[in-house]
Structures are given as C-alpha cells and as structure tokens.
Amino acid sequence: MYNFLQSSQTLIYRHPLSYFSSLIDQCFSLKNPAKFSKAIHAQLIKLSFNTNTFLGNRFIELYLKSGSANDALRAFHELPDKNVFSWNLYLKVFVKCFDMLMARQVFDEMPDRDVVSWNSMISGYVSGGFLENAQDMFLEMQNSGVKPSSFTFSTLISCVKCADYGKQMHGNITRNGFDYSNLVVGNALIDLYGKLGLVDYAVGVFFTMPKVDVISWNSLISGCCKSGYEKPALSHFCSMRGKGHKADEYTMSAVLTACTNLQNLEAGKSILCLCMKMGFLWNTIVSSAAIDLFSKCNRMKDAICLFDESNIFDSALSNSMIACYARNGLMENALELFVLALRENIRPTEFTLSCVVGSAAVFLPSEQGSQVHSLVVKSGFESDDVVASSLVEMYGKYGLIDSALHIFSNMSTKDLISWNTMIMGLAYNGKAIESLSIFEELLESGLHPDHITLSGILLACNYGGLPEEGMAIFSSMEKEYGITPRNEHYAYVVDTIMRAGNIEDAISILETMPLSAALFSESVLRTCGHLENLELIERVTKRMMELEPQSSLPYLVLADAYEQRGKWESLVRVRKVMEKMPTKKVVGCSWIGLKDHVYAFEANQMIQHGGKDVYLILKLLMQEVQEENNPLQIIDIRE
Template identity: 60%
Template structure:
C-alpha cells in the first residue's frame, strides 16, 4: 500500500518506520528513514522519537542525533532532550547523556529519571545515586519511577543502609502503595539476605499484583525455597493474576531444585497454554530445567525450536549438555555458535572446557584455554583454570597442572587445589600431598578433605604423631567430616539418604515396598542380581 501511494507525507513515512521498528526490523527502519530524507520529506519530532526509541547501536544513535541537529530541531525542547538522554542511557553512552542534559535549558523529573536510569543500566551505580542526591538538592520532587530505580541501584550495590533511607522517604511521601516501589523493595531485602523481612513486607501489603508476586516468587527461588514459591504461584493463579514471562521463568528456576520433573512439566504445559513458548527467557529456563533433570533430549528439542536465541540461551544448552556428559554435542553446539558470528563469553568457554574435561580432550581443551584471550578477548578466570587443571590431573600430567597453577595471576581457589590434591594421592607424591593439604587447610579451614587426606597419608607411612596432630587440629577447628547423601523424590517430597545412616527416613516402608516389588519380579522372572544384593544389604 505504501509503495502504491501517489503522495507520501511525513505521517505515511512515520507509519512505515514505526511498523518496521516495532517488528524488530531496525535496519529496515533506518533504510526507510534514509529514503524519506532522499525523497525530500523533512522528519518530524515524532520521526526522531520513533528512531531513538528503537535504535540498538551507539553508532546509529549518534547519527540520528546528528540528523536532528542538521534538521534544525530545537534540542533544548524537554521532550526531545529527554528522548536523547534515554537513548544514550540505554546504549551505555553515559557521557553523551550528561552532555545532552547539561545543554538543556529546562529539565523536568523525566530528565532526571532518564539520567539516573541511564547510569544504573550502564553499571555506574554510585554515579546514579549521586544524581539522585543532586536531584533532591535542586528541589526536584522524585516520583515512583525515580524511587524504584534508586532502590534497584541499592539492590545491585547490596547497600541495605541506603535502601532503608529510601524506604523512609517512600513512607514519608506515600509511595509505598505503588507496585513498582514495593516490588523493588522486596528484591532489595531478598538480595541483602533479609528474606524474612521481604516476606513480612509482602504479607503486610493490602493488595497483590503481578509485579509484587513476581518479586516474592523470585526471592523464594533465589533462597532455595522452592515449595514456598510453588505455593505462592498456585495462590496467584487462584486470585486470577495472569502469570508473566518473568513469573514463569522464576517458577521454572524454583522447581528445578526438585528431583521429579513433573512440576516443571506442568509449568511447561502452562507456558504453552499462555503462548509464552517462543519467549527467549522462558525457553531458556525450560532448557535449564530439563538439563538439570537429565532430560537432555527435551532440552535440545526446545533449543532447536527456538526462533531467536541469545547468548544466555546458547550458554544454557552448552552448560546443560556438559553437565550431562554430552561432550561431543557440547563442542558441536559451540562450533555452531562461533560459526554464526556470535561472541562467546566467560560462561560459554567455562562450559566448553568443562566438556573437554569430562571427555578427556586434552588437546582441544588446551587450545581453547591458551587462545581464548586472543580469539575472544576473554581473560581466563577461576572457572576456566579449574577444568583445565583437573583435565591435566586426570590425564596424569601433574607437573603440567602445577605449571598452569604457577602461571595463574591470582591465588587459586579451593576447587583447583582439590584437583591437585586428588592427583597427588593417585600418584603417591607424599611431599606434594603434604604441601597442598596444608595450603588447603589455610585456604578453606572448614573443609574436611585436606585433613582426611593428610591423616591417611601419615597413617600409611607410619607417622603416627603427625596423624594424631592432624586429627586433633581437625577437632580443634570444629571441622566435621562431610557425609555423602542421595535424594529420591516421591510426589511433592524429597527424601534424603545419608551414607552413614543405618535406618533412613521411612526406611521400613521403603524396604517393605522393595521386597514386594522383588517378589513380583521373581514371579515374572525379572529379578536381577542388583535387586538381590540390595535386599541382602
């Protein structure tokens, strides 16, 4: 229709630009914008507003700003100025946002909000707080959006004291009945390990909506309170509060701590019913859920059917495959990611190196590790050194592992030392075992592993006094031996079986059922040796 129009005014061009931009075709929108100028149609303020809202590149943003200047737009206009500040804030160009702000003849609360939010989005949290203080000093009255942003800043800084000051201001001006402010407050208390206070605040609210319920569900999920999250989620459904993408993502994270996959499958059905199956965040959460449950084929099916995949999605499937021992598939997915021109990040390479470790791929792992800074601009961290050191130790190349350890630019963590300690025991290198174990005692004093390994090493060599010293040190420092355990999920309950427990919870019932099953299997001639061994035990 647009192509067949005999005359096109600025409204027609704006409609086409807006249509392309709202559908995600930013490059097409820029092309139409360029054709509009070639056709001699002067852009309006609304044209530039559309472009600034949807632009995703700092380069494009600066070009639009330049076009506005060339078109003679009045940039001191509050609306245009605010749009520019917001655009530069979203693109991470905080210095340009400040430049626009300081050249404006008049600013309003939206100007301050855009500046504070831009600092917050770009990671300049302290700078965001400074602007809030300046806003108050210049006698501008903040609104609910200002306060929610400031609380989110305090949340990222884990600064509960400044958060409390902001709460006090909220009560003073009556903002606490606002949904955005209340949900931000719940997030802050939760992230500052004040879950009980977050629950109390939530329960004291006279009303519920999706925002505050999402924050509370997410808080439960972050603290491992999966059952509480599920109960609240069910309650929101009964209250006819429609779940959002964020709600479903938080719920999938919560139920992933349960061993049975049924709760996750039920939420998956709800995801499909509500039409969120194509949402990237929800789909990534589903991939993570099924990967943790060991249902890798389900995870791969969801991943393959996703239309748009961001780096979080790629990382989720890579880590899921690696944890489930699908080594070749992990490396294949990684190669596919790189072939599409996407840049991997720290987590991506950590997952790939983990897969190399599980598969014993020394050459592939070392090539990726040694070239990751040059190829991808990523400096190796603890999450990269740990699998490489463990890979070399498993292959019996202890000296090479020690060389990698010596080349680390910072003090190795406990995971790296544990790999070295296990290798020392396997290769019966007593001197190195003694040195590494004592180093671990200082680094992780509450870990029982170095004490037990060193005591065993002394015992095997008849160094009884040294062995007694280790055991006394262990007792003196209050170090307790870690007991292995396993879990089994039955309906809505997860039962724990400790290694040193003679009679597990409901043990008589479990063994009774096992004997009944065994009797039926014997009748059908299905009993195997494993079942007989379990029954004898």
C-alpha cells in the first residue's frame, strides 16, 4: 500500500480515477482501512480531486465500512454534484447509526429515490425493531410506483410473526413477478413458514424451487425442528446427503438439535461422528448443540468433557454450558461460569440471563439476586419476556412479591408462562386472593389456562385455606378447561380438604385417585398421623404406599401411630418391612451466605463442613442462653 502511494505524479494526473479507484479497492480489502483511507483522502484533497462525484462516493462508502461516520458525512458535504448513489450512502450512514429520525428526514429531502433508498429505510426500521414503520414504508413504496426487489421481500419476511400476514406477503411476492427460481426469496419463505410452524407450506416451497442450495436445506431442516417435526428433519438431512449436497456447521447443529429434542442419544452420537469426520466437531455452533444433546440426555460428564476440550471460549459455547449446569441442578457451577464469561467480555444472551436468574433464585441470597437484576437492566434484556418471567419467579421465591408484581405489570406482552409464574409466586407466598385475581385477569385476556395454571390456583387455595374455591376449581377442570387432573392437582385438593378438617371427604378423593398419582405433600400424612381413628390412618397410609412405594413417609407415620397406641407387634412388623424395602429418604437441605459465598448443608452432612466445631459452638451458646434465662441454676452450679 505504501509503495502504491508513492507512485509517480505522472500516473496520477494521466489516470486519476483509475489510480485512486485502485487505491480505494485495496483499502476495501483491508481489515482496518481507516488509517490508509484518510491518507489517500488527504492526497485526493491536495490534488483537488475530492469534488469528483465518483471518487467522493467511493470514499463515503469506504468511511462507512470503516465505521467513521463523521468522515463519511464530511465527504458527502464536500461533493458539489451529488447523485442518487451519493444520497443513498448518506442515508445509509444514519441507518447504520440507528438514527432513524434523521434517516427519515434525509429520505424525505432526497431529490431522487430508487429501490435502494426504500430498502435502506425498511431494513433500518426492521433492525431497530420498528416493524410497523417498516410495513408502512413498504406500503408507501408500492404506492409510489417503485417495484420491490428480492432484498425488500427477504427483509420484510424476516419480521413477519403472523401466519395470515405471511401468506399475504407470499401472495405479494408472486404478484410482483418473483418465482421460486429466486433463491433469496425462496429461502426466506421456507424460513418464514418454518418459524410459523407451517411446515407443509415450507416443504411445498422447497420442492417447487427449481434449484436449492445449502441455505434452502438448512431452512427446511431448522423449520422442522422448531415446529416439533424432528423425525422429518432427520429424513430431510438424509435426503440432502443422498442428493450430494454438502452440509455445513449450521446443518449439523440443526440435526443435533433434532436428536436433542427426540432425546435420541444414539442418533446424536452418529451425527457427532459425522461432524468429526467433516471437521466440524470443534466448531462452537456444533459443540454447543452437542452440549445441549448430552445435557438433555443426562450425560453430564460427556458435556463437561466436551466443554473442557474445546479450544475456543465464546458466547455460544459458554451459554450452552451455563444452561447445561442450570438444567442439571448445578447452580453454583452455572453462576461461576457466568462470572468467568463476563470477565472474558462475553456478552450474555437473553437465554443465558434467564438461566442465571433462575439459578440465583435457588442459590443466591436476595441481595445478590438484585445485583443479577441490575445486570439484566444494564444488558438491555429487562423487557424480554423470558428474562422478565425469570425475574418474576426469582423475586417470588425470595418472598419479595411486590417486586415480582411490579415486573409482571410492566411486561409489554404476557404469555402463559408469565401468567403461570406470577400465579405460582403469589400462591407460594400465601397471597391466595391475589392469585385468584390474577387468574381472573388471565381468563379475561383470552389465554387458555393449562395444568400448571390450575396447579397454582389449587396451591393458592391450599395455602389460603379456601377449600370451597379449591373444590369448585378442581370439579370444573375437565368441564370448563378440558384438563384432566394430574398428580399435583389431587395432592393439593386433598391437602386443602384435610387442612379444613374434612378428613372423610379427603380420604374419599384419595381412594378414587389413579394409581399413577405419586405427588403428595407431607402435611397430608402429618395430618393423618394426628387422627384418633387408627383404622382411618391405616387406610390412608396403605393407599399412599400403593401410590408411592419408595417413599418412607407412610411407613414412618404408621409406625408412629402404632407406637403411640402401644401396638408393639405391628410396630416391629412395619419396621421389618422398611428394612427390606428400598425406601427413598427425604433429605433436607439449607444454606447460608457469608462473605459473598453460599455454604450448603444437607441433612447429616455437617461433618463435611467442620461440623464438630459448629456443634461445639452451638452447645456453648445454648449453655449461655440457659444461664441467662435461669440465674438460680448458676447459683446451684457454683455451690
């Protein structure tokens, strides 16, 4: 480049356009053209060629590529004769800087506009999330008589979220003379119908296209995966290979996702072997998909091994591993990896933040949970529906229900997951009336509740002591909402009735429950243990043993009942059965945060955390408490 700059003055004056155009072409090929572009531009000004429209346009384009917006604007204003290409570049500067107000002003001031001008405005609105403005601009474009290009339609298709509007756009494409021979338009339509779940339309477009490429296959396979058609996705992949089309890393990632959704580990291993053969195994897109596969197929060791052996630590890989840890209950590992990713300047995605917020709700104290919330706000994902739902859940688990309600009320769009999270949060915090009120708002919004919604409402009735409301909702589950009661619904309604003292009614429901039901709260058995009628206790515990044979709780309740009544032979018989059966013990767990570190303690695990010293200190504290509360005892001891 420096040698070219030192060319003879004769060449400059004889062929100035060719000379400077060649220099600019060389600058475009550089990774960082800013340094050389300014040097060439200075020479252009020195020789008074900066007013040439062609060279001026090239420099505007060069500055735009290098990210020098102010230099691009300065080069534009230096041009005395501006053509439509100059104005398009000038418009593109503001679009690239996401200043759509100024871009619109420039667009309105343009003396001439072509399809590139309209496309710049439409793509700018789409990139900024102003979808309605993009659609309005498209209507203006058609009314002005400018024919859309393939770029226009591919940009608009990318922001379609409604099936009817997508079909209208497809018809508009056909009316404007575009057929499926245009790969850009055809691929965009396949991707659109795949995202909308209209797989039949996507397949129809694909097989109508006279020529397809790897993007066409990727769009079809990915669309099948997103719509729940994993087996057809694998079938299309086999067809792709059979017809001689070469797969890329995006193809392999989509196929691994199909195996993940099917939880087909054997097929996933075969795909991984193929990835290794094709040289894609250490591609981060493929590696992250493989980590998801191992995570959902309960092969945590393989996921960790693959992550540790990866040479590249980027956003896709770290996000997948964070989600893997969180999904498998390793919350501390997820948070540690998240902090490490932040130190490596890896920007978290909304999915990552959702996993981290969920981990914080389980493992971190509320103060640090608020710090995670601040990070969400700083990252700009507070308005994301998934992240907002996670924040609602986090504050609900912390007991900060007012904060959860504040975030929920400020959500722009609420899906069923958001409503369910809020209902559950209120229920767990004993806000039964508020939970029922939110349920009424859900019904008024037009959304149909699912089994999780009704679980939350029945739980609210349980904690709130509302047996009549709980029974009314339980009785109307199949009639009004078409939902067959599941394990948890039976458990909550039985618990609610027993808390209200209607033991006989609760046992009647208990005896009619399906044998598959196995989720019961401890309070059902605890309440049963305090009954005076031993026959009733035996009926309930026997039923519980049938429903959940591995649980030790029914045996403990029954043994306690026999012991209180002096039935020693029956007590010995129950204990012998417990010794022979592989019963499942309920292990309690608690944790405490000290100096930014959380210490977890499981039942009978104190010895692993210096338990002897802890118990010794607790014993000394108890002695001091007893001495303060009983000063006479101190006198006796001294005597």
